[in-house]
Amino acid sequence: MTILTFSIILLVGSYLAGLLGSLTGLGGGVVVIPLLTLVFGVDIRYAIGAALLASIATSSGSASAYVKEGITNIRLGMFLEIATTIGAVLGALIAVYTPTNTIAILFGAVLIFSAAMTLRKKNQEVLTEGSPLAEKLKLNSSYPTPQGEVDYKLKNVGAGFSIMTFAGVISGLLGIGSGALKVLAMDTAMRIPFKVSTTTSNFMIGVTAAASAVVYLQRGYMDPGLAFPVMLGVLAGAFTGSKLLMKMNPQVLRFIFCAAITFVALEMIYNGIQHKF
Amino acid sequence: MKKTIQNKWQDTDVEQIVGQLLRYGVFTASVVALIGGVIYIGTKGQSPMPSYHKFVGEGANFTSYSGIIKGASSFNAAGIIQLGVLLLIATPVLRIVFSLVGFALEKDRMYVCITLIVLAVITTSIFGGLKV
Numbered sequence: 001m002t003i004l005t006f007s008i009i010l011l012v013g014s015y016l017a018g019l020l021g022s023l024t025g026l027g028g029g030v031v032v033i034p035l036l037t038l039v040f041g042v043d044i045r046y047a048i049g050a051a052l053l054a055s056i057a058t059s060s061g062s063a064s065a066y067v068k069e070g071i072t073n074i075r076l077g078m079f080l081e082i083a084t085t086i087g088a089v090l091g092a093l094i095a096v097y098t099p100t101n102t103i104a105i106l107f108g109a110v111l112i113f114s115a116a117m118t119l120r121k122k123n124q125e126v127l128t129e130g131s132p133l134a135e136k137l138k139l140n141s142s143y144p145t146p147q148g149e150v151d152y153k154l155k156n157v158g159a160g161f162s163i164m165t166f167a168g169v170i171s172g173l174l175g176i177g178s179g180a181l182k183v184l185a186m187d188t189a190m191r192i193p194f195k196v197s198t199t200t201s202n203f204m205i206g207v208t209a210a211a212s213a214v215v216y217l218q219r220g221y222m223d224p225g226l227a228f229p230v231m232l233g234v235l236a237g238a239f240t241g242s243k244l245l246m247k248m249n250p251q252v253l254r255f256i257f258c259a260a261i262t263f264v265a266l267e268m269i270y271n272g273i274q275h276k277f
Numbered sequence: 278m279k280k281t282i283q284n285k286w287q288d289t290d291v292e293q294i295v296g297q298l299l300r301y302g303v304f305t306a307s308v309v310a311l312i313g314g315v316i317y318i319g320t321k322g323q324s325p326m327p328s329y330h331k332f333v334g335e336g337a338n339f340t341s342y343s344g345i346i347k348g349a350s351s352f353n354a355a356g357i358i359q360l361g362v363l364l365l366i367a368t369p370v371l372r373i374v375f376s377l378v379g380f381a382l383e384k385d386r387m388y389v390c391i392t393l394i395v396l397a398v399i400t401t402s403i404f405g406g407l408k409v
Contacts, residue, residue, distance in 0.1 A: 085399055
């Protein structure tokens with residue numbers, strides 16, 4: 001295969017990955033890794049480098065829209081970024097000493113977990129009684145809804161912070177945004193309304209991924225020949241996805257895609273156990 | 278602390294700027310990567326693809342900041358793409374710097390400190406203190 005054909009196929013593949021990531025809510029980076037490793041036989045370390053770029057691009061691109069609408073809780077995001085960036089740098093450092101097969105198995109497990117998370121019941125409730133720590137850190141805020149501004153408070157700041165550190169480690173280790181873990185921390189532990197937690201998580205992914213991306217860049221895990229088709233393809237795909245989401249509610253599609261992704265995840269795990277990476 | 282109306286206004290202003298910055302950053306990085314990509318395909322398109330199934334790592338030209346900038350300024354295709362990569366990574370980092378200014382303008386000392394911690398973690402990572 002020539003570089004030209006490879007680049008075109010990868011560009012189209014990344015476009016579809018970005019579209020799929022956006023429609024399922026899993027993020028662009030997550031779908032890029034199986035695409036590169038299972039379809040093109042690319043070493044998983046290169047794949048992680050490229051996926052990190054995809055995560056930064058889609059997060060920054062879509063976060064801008066939500067920030068504008070005022071749904072994102074910037075203070076909460078900044079506070080939790082202490083946890084995710086420290087975790088991400090640690091994860092990127094651990095990655096060097098982790099066998100690629102182990103990374104593949106772990107990736108498959110996180111992918112299944114993420115797919116399950118996107119299908120779960122979403123937290124719509126607004127907490128009116130928060131914890132003292134949340135008050136002290138000024139994390140309570142309000143967000144716009146069709147019924148007007150709604151105030152919300154949050155609790156379990158410590159637990160949320162801990163899960164975020166773990167999310168950061170996973171993100172640095174696997175090169176993904178680990179949005180599912182971030183939402184878990186905010187939704188389930190801190191009891192933040194779903195809309196705020198997803199947008200704030202998205203807002204944080206760029207910073208988290210950047211923290212580990214520099215480590216990957218300096219280690220030589222970012223290949224220019226893979227970087228440009230993946231970056232451009234995923235970005236374009238995510239853009240199309242966000243436009244499509246405004247027009248339709250892809251509940252059924254989401255279910256089908258998540259099932260498909262679980263299948264891909266199982267293949268990653270199987271190949272990892274068979275030492276094929 | 279209760280938010281005053283004035284504070285709320287400044288808050289929104291900073292958020293708007295942050296949103297804009299993210300968009301322009303990603304846009305610029307994509308355009309640079311696209312230019313590099315077109316040159317890359319134009320010059321090397323017909324060569325066989327590199328064997329990505331074996332990990333060798335990139336040379337110093339593509340892993341150090343000075344190497345990337347040198348490569349890009351001599352119109353080396355791969356160097357230009359890596360410059361796009363660098364710009365993309367820099368976007369969220371710049372975003373934090375903007376937030377820092379925003380919190381400073383609001384005289385929110387606690388959040389200036391929190392932002393500085395985040396920035397410190399990232400700069401430690403950037404300037405190779407963690408290169409093992």
